[in-house]
Amino acid sequence: MINRNLVKALRYRYVLLAVGLILLAGGLVLLPKQEKHKGITSAELLSNAISPERYMSTDEIAHKIVNQDPSILLIDVRDSLNYQKYSLPNALNIPLPKLLDDNSMTFLNQDQYEVVFFSNDNFDADKAWIISNRLGFKNIHVLKGGLNSWFKTIINPTMPEENMPANAFEQYRFRKAASMYFGVVYPESVIQQSTEQKKVPKKVITVKKKKKSTPEGGC
Amino acid sequence: MKELEKTKRISIAAVFSILLVIIALLSYKKPKNLYTITTKTALEMLLDKNIAVNVDILNDTTIVPIDIRSQYDYEKGYIQNAIHMEAAEVLSNENIEILEKIKANNKMAVLYGNNPEGVIAPYAVLIQMGYNNLKILKVENSYHQNQLITKNVDLEKSIIDIPKFIKGSAKNANIKPKSNTHKAPKKVITIKKSKKNKPEGGC
Numbered sequence: 001m002i003n004r005n006l007v008k009a010l011r012y013r014y015v016l017l018a019v020g021l022i023l024l025a026g027g028l029v030l031l032p033k034q035e036k037h038k039g040i041t042s043a044e045l046l047s048n049a050i051s052p053e054r055y056m057s058t059d060e061i062a063h064k065i066v067n068q069d070p071s072i073l074l075i076d077v078r079d080s081l082n083y084q085k086y087s088l089p090n091a092l093n094i095p096l097p098k099l100l101d102d103n104s105m106t107f108l109n110q111d112q113y114e115v116v117f118f119s120n121d122n123f124d125a126d127k128a129w130i131i132s133n134r135l136g137f138k139n140i141h142v143l144k145g146g147l148n149s150w151f152k153t154i155i156n157p158t159m160p161e162e163n164m165p166a167n168a169f170e171q172y173r174f175r176k177a178a179s180m181y182f183g184v185v186y187p188e189s190v191i192q193q194s195t196e197q198k199k200v201p202k203k204v205i206t207v208k209k210k211k212k213s214t215p216e217g218g219c
Numbered sequence: 220m221k222e223l224e225k226t227k228r229i230s231i232a233a234v235f236s237i238l239l240v241i242i243a244l245l246s247y248k249k250p251k252n253l254y255t256i257t258t259k260t261a262l263e264m265l266l267d268k269n270i271a272v273n274v275d276i277l278n279d280t281t282i283v284p285i286d287i288r289s290q291y292d293y294e295k296g297y298i299q300n301a302i303h304m305e306a307a308e309v310l311s312n313e314n315i316e317i318l319e320k321i322k323a324n325n326k327m328a329v330l331y332g333n334n335p336e337g338v339i340a341p342y343a344v345l346i347q348m349g350y351n352n353l354k355i356l357k358v359e360n361s362y363h364q365n366q367l368i369t370k371n372v373d374l375e376k377s378i379i380d381i382p383k384f385i386k387g388s389a390k391n392a393n394i395k396p397k398s399n400t401h402k403a404p405k406k407v408i409t410i411k412k413s414k415k416n417k418p419e420g421g422c
Contacts, residue, residue: 013230017230017233017234017237020237021233021236021237024237024240024241024244027244037253037254038254038257038258039254039258041250041252042252042253042254042310042344042347042348043251043252043310045344045347046307046309046310046340046341046344047307049340049341049343049344050306050307050340050341078375082377085380085382086380086381086382096262096265096266097262097266099262100258100259100262119375120375120376120377120378121336121374121375121376122336123335123336123339123374123375124375126336126339126340126343127262127265127266127339127343130265130339130340130343130344131258131261131262131265131343134254134258134261134347135258147377147381148377148378150381151378151379151381151384152378155381155384155385156384182385183385183389184384184385184388185388185389185391185392186388186392187391187392189392
């Protein structure tokens with residue numbers, strides 16, 4: 001009697017097992033959608049975002065531009081109107097709303113260049129950095145203080161006071177030279193240049209005419 | 220008899236595989252602090268200019284100020300009724316509980332630090348986790364005679380017209396301004412002219 005019932009139940013064993021597996025597979029549908037959780041974890045993002053490592057100083061950027069460092073890719077995240085008015089030399093314009101466009105991705109999702117975001121201060125550039133960091137893009141930096149700091153330190157550097165350390169004067173000399181590179185003209189440098197130009201005597205280079213060589217051989 | 224043994228083995232294998240899946244499901248731990256929005260939505264939210272508010276908003280007593288500065292700064296002085304939540308610790312269980320409570324009570328919280336730039340990082344992380352009841356206080360905090368001084372600041376405002384300044388400097392020096400774009404010098408490739416061989420011999 002027992003054997004008959006058991007045999008009857010065992011008849012449906014494969015069906016039951018198949019149903020069980022299908023139900024478990026259905027559980028995959030309940031798993032959270034990947035799209036929303038794309039990128040590094042929130043804890044990682046917070047720890048990266050709080051660290052000041054992403055910032056590059058205006059002096060560092062000026063140094064790289066002056067030396068025509070080919071590894072740097074400057075990205076202005078302001079709107080095109082502000083970009084056209086003034087931007088850093090050779091900077092690209094990717095306005096913040098277009099940050100995730102396919103065209104922008106080619107510049108951001110790579111590891112050959114050091115990308116530096118900048119805006120007027122670093123509020124908008126930080127936003128761009130946070131989104132890029134969540135997506136796991138490498139070598140992304142932010143210009144500390146943005147163009148406002150660029151103006152204060154590079155374009156119009158303030159002269160250190162007399163009681164300041166020697167490296168402050170050295171830094172000022174570099175910044176002043178950099179500001180001249182970026183187009184700022186100092187009256188004293190113009191006077192110096194003109195006086196220097198007068199002093200230098202013209203070099204006279206005499207060019208000796210080559211004598212025509214007589215043809216050799218022949219009859 | 221052989222067939223019966225074969226079917227037994229198949230059944231045992233199937234039962235074991237189901238058990239394995241059940242154990243895996245039971246031991247699965249849901250990761251904490253998941254994002255609830257995509258990067259695209261997060262960017263749209265960050266583009267909203269209303270994310271930063273003036274200090275006047277604190278006149279509304281339902282607003283909860285959250286101080287994200289260091290413990291030391293907080294103890295020196297803070298905005299009235301502010302909750303301390305150090306920037307690096309905003310995702311701790313305790314702080315998440317507080318944020319959940321504020322959200323459940325339909326209250327708005329404003330994050331503030333020494334300046335708005337210091338607040339953008341924890342703010343951006345929290346909004347991506349679904350805390351859309353947060354704002355940034357557009358203030359700069361400093362101390363004067365051990366008293367907290369809070370003043371409004373403008374964000375992303377250009378302090379000066381740089382091209383005008385450069386042109387002005389050139390005008391002062393009475394010379395034409397140089398453009399700020401420096402083109403890379405053209406590479407000149409010199410090609411050596413091959414010397415004509417002297418005619419040798421011949422009639």
